[in-house]
Amino acid sequence: MIFFELKPEEKSHDSHAENSHDAHGDSHDSHHGCEHPDYALLNFFNWKGIGPEGGTVHTYVEEQPWMPSFWKCSGPGSSTPMGEINMTMAFNTFIVSGILIALFKKGGQKISFIPGKIQLIAEFWVESLTDFFSAFGGEYVVRKYFGLLGAYFTFILTLNLWGVIPGFHSPTADINTTLAFAVVGVICSLVIGLKESGLKHIIHHWMGEPKPGDNLAKAIGAMLLLPLEITAQFARMVSLALRLYGNIYGGDVVLAVFVVLLADLAVKIWIPLPLQLPVVLLHILASVIQAIVFTALVSVYISGFCSHHHDEEHDHDN
Amino acid sequence: MIFGDNVDVNMIAVALAFAIPAAAAAIGQGKAISAAWDGMARQPEVSDSIGGKLIIALAFPEALGIFGLLLAILLMGKIS
Numbered sequence: 001m002i003f004f005e006l007k008p009e010e011k012s013h014d015s016h017a018e019n020s021h022d023a024h025g026d027s028h029d030s031h032h033g034c035e036h037p038d039y040a041l042l043n044f045f046n047w048k049g050i051g052p053e054g055g056t057v058h059t060y061v062e063e064q065p066w067m068p069s070f071w072k073c074s075g076p077g078s079s080t081p082m083g084e085i086n087m088t089m090a091f092n093t094f095i096v097s098g099i100l101i102a103l104f105k106k107g108g109q110k111i112s113f114i115p116g117k118i119q120l121i122a123e124f125w126v127e128s129l130t131d132f133f134s135a136f137g138g139e140y141v142v143r144k145y146f147g148l149l150g151a152y153f154t155f156i157l158t159l160n161l162w163g164v165i166p167g168f169h170s171p172t173a174d175i176n177t178t179l180a181f182a183v184v185g186v187i188c189s190l191v192i193g194l195k196e197s198g199l200k201h202i203i204h205h206w207m208g209e210p211k212p213g214d215n216l217a218k219a220i221g222a223m224l225l226l227p228l229e230i231t232a233q234f235a236r237m238v239s240l241a242l243r244l245y246g247n248i249y250g251g252d253v254v255l256a257v258f259v260v261l262l263a264d265l266a267v268k269i270w271i272p273l274p275l276q277l278p279v280v281l282l283h284i285l286a287s288v289i290q291a292i293v294f295t296a297l298v299s300v301y302i303s304g305f306c307s308h309h310h311d312e313e314h315d316h317d318n
Numbered sequence: 319m320i321f322g323d324n325v326d327v328n329m330i331a332v333a334l335a336f337a338i339p340a341a342a343a344a345i346g347q348g349k350a351i352s353a354a355w356d357g358m359a360r361q362p363e364v365s366d367s368i369g370g371k372l373i374i375a376l377a378f379p380e381a382l383g384i385f386g387l388l389l390a391i392l393l394m395g396k397i398s
Contacts, residue, residue, distance in 0.1 A: 116359030239381055253391065293377040300374070314337040 193305025
């Protein structure tokens with residue numbers, strides 16, 4: 001969730017510091033200097049005069065006194081030896097992964113025949129996820145690689161819903177997070193395919209599975225289909241990343257716009273109404289669906305590499 | 319200027335960048351949903367399997383619509 005507050009007056013930028021005595025007249029222009037895309041839409045609405053008179057919309061992550069100091073850099077990111085990273089998203093990711101690791105570690109710590117509460121929840125979660133994703137990737141793949149798929153679903157779902165809690169941000173509303181997930185997913189599917197079917201079967205599959213004597217089909221497959229399939233792996237990464245990122249980020253922006261518009265209404269009629277609640281519910285629905293879609297697509301990719309091997313094994317058995 | 323003095327006409331491009339992919343994605347998703355629900359009405363016993371696959375199939379038009387939204391947001395950042 002993108003957070004902001006409505007203030008009667010904005011702190012003027014450095015260039016405006018000299019003529020701060022007429023700040024009331026001039027400070028309205030100063031927030032155009034912020035070029036981060038997070039602020040573009042909010043500033044646009046304020047610029048149009050929507051919003052309370054003289055109000056300025058800006059994120060307040062850097063202004064919260066209770067936040068640790070390394071969390072205070074929101075927006076463009078802070079520079080590290082590895083490049084610029086968004087510390088807000090990184091810190092939120094660490095919190096979520098810490099909570100999940102602690103929860104599931106406790107769930108699997110003392111496995112007893114008569115399960116405790118947390119073990120019961122964990123077992124229910126694992127069992128229902130296995131049943132659900134078996135429809136997409138096949139029971140063999142989902143049971144064997146549940147460590148990857150279940151972790152994807154649980155982690156992405158929690159990260160998506162994390163932004164609904166006031167005070168926190170969804171780390172999946174950052175392209176870096178989702179791109180990392182997507183790259184890891186596609187590379188894992190390739191590695192699993194190499195392990196299960198072998199390089200020869202994958203190349204054969206990518207060439208359109210030509211018959212052994214058919215040299216023409218083999219040549220066409222090698223020249224046309226093989227480059228296409230190799231490009232498709234990169235397209236998979238990009239589309240997985242952008243789908244998740246776009247849904248969560250778009251939902252955040254829509255939510256922010258609704259809150260801005262309704263804050264104007266609330267100021268006018270002096271009654272704060274949570275009229276953005278339907279949008280929040282829609283965002284929660286989209287979060288769940290996107291987590292399902294991401295995991296199901298990764299399981300489909302994995303089973304696409306494993307199916308060949310399995311069909312052959314089946315044929316041999318018969 | 320019909321949009322007021324401060325607004326760039328380029329904003330129309332931003333609006334179209336969101337609206338056209340959204341409309342196209344809506345048409346595509348409508349076709350998919352219609353076909354899937356026809357199938358479910360014909361054969362209610364496979365509706366679970368169809369419903370699961372429908373969600374996956376809906377993700378692809380959805381992604382194209384979302385690309386339009388992202389493009390619109392990026393363009394808006396450039397313009398304003």
